[in-house]
Amino acid sequence: MDKLKAVLSIAKTQQTTLGFGLVALLTAGGEQVFSAVVFRCPCSSWNFAYGTVFLLVPALVLLILGYILSNKTWKMFTGLCFRKRTPFRLRNTCVFLKMFMQISTTAMVAPVSWIAVALLNGIYFECARTGLNSTLFQDYLCLGKAPQCQSELHRFPCGKSSVPEKEDVLATIRAESQVLGWLLIASIMTAALLLTCVARCRSPISYVQLKFWQVYAQKESDLLDRYAAEHAQNLAERNLTSFFQQKPPEVFVTPDRNAWEKVSSFFHFSTKKLHYSILHKYVETDLGPTGARRPSGVSEGGDLAIPTVLSFVDEGRAIL
Structure with a gap:
């Protein structure tokens, strides 16, 4: 089995x-x-x-x-x-x-x-x-x-x-x-x-970099599942501990709704700044150094619809 x-x-x-x-x-x-x-x-x-x-x-x-x-x-x-x-x-x-x-x-x-x-x-x-x-x-x-x-x-x-x-x-x-x-x-x-x-x-990147991109996308998908499970478990344990012990909950940092929405959108390839996924793009543009951050909702120039050869980036795993 x-x-x-x-x-x-x-x-x-x-x-x-x-x-x-x-x-x-x-x-x-x-x-x-x-x-x-x-x-x-x-x-x-x-x-x-x-x-x-x-x-x-x-x-x-x-x-x-x-x-x-x-x-x-x-x-x-x-x-x-x-x-x-x-x-x-x-x-x-x-x-x-x-x-x-x-x-x-x-x-x-x-x-x-x-x-x-x-x-x-x-x-x-x-x-x-x-x-x-x-x-x-x-x-x-x-x-x-x-x-x-x-x-x-x-x-x-x-x-x-x-x-x-x-x-x-x-x-x-x-x-x-x-x-x-x-x-x-x-x-x-x-x-x-x-x-x-x-x-x-029509690939905008070379063969070797494309192979690296594919490996990165798979690793990120695997780690995202593991991190999400661990984060959900920690949050559930904190809430249950607070409930049964009847005390205020400890501070727990978790992504807000806007962050979840951004990393759930489709990835767009940019010729100006090379990012390997929508999560990679969010981390570097929204969570990077203060001087490098751009206003929320503003899209950087030069974004193109994702090339066909990179379609695997957003595919992830099938649901089931």
Whole structure:
């Protein structure tokens, strides 16, 4: 059980290559179990709807789950209803859309893996294809076959048809499904390679510094969890001690609401002052030497929307 939790914790680090691979493998394994244990083609007029639902609806559920587990999703929406309204700016809209695309790219790993593996398996597509009520597709599959081929096409997946060529028709459908599956995989891999190349090409920092940045972001996330747990425990112990001993509480320094709000916002990369996270930026600009502090709420010049190659900085860990 502990080993399984360790694997899942790695898989939830969604911005790493290993995390993407583990998410895809877990999804593929789940699809295999699902198709073997749950799926039973009805071999009736329900074939198309049943097969399509099993092919696409689990992918939709995984996509929604990907949005739910993304740290960025809740950074965008937490407290949104109470934020001060700002005038419409095209730049803000573009930043929002870019952030949404980054979240979607991560969330699409599992659903695309499901569809690709399901197409390679061919069972769902086979059921849906034999139930497709289209004369064009039925004529294509039954060309040169027995006269009752079209009327009994929906019964082929269950082996209940008397048409002698039913295995040839099913083999053709499976071949179509597998070709579509490989085309989907090849398209996704090609798109991922092109996007990675463009992101790396437009990186404002070098390869080695980018690796350091990634290590820093991971270490900061780990330490933040530990420090938050210790700080919460100390605060709880102080309050309980004060309550049970009925004496005034000791002085306890904790970040105020404004500080929490600042370190919960999205990080913006600046070409003028290099900070490795929003927490790093807050510590140096708001808690630095008195002469170096700037007024609260004032943004330093030169901030740009975070480059795609640095998107891991704000991703953190998936919620769960």
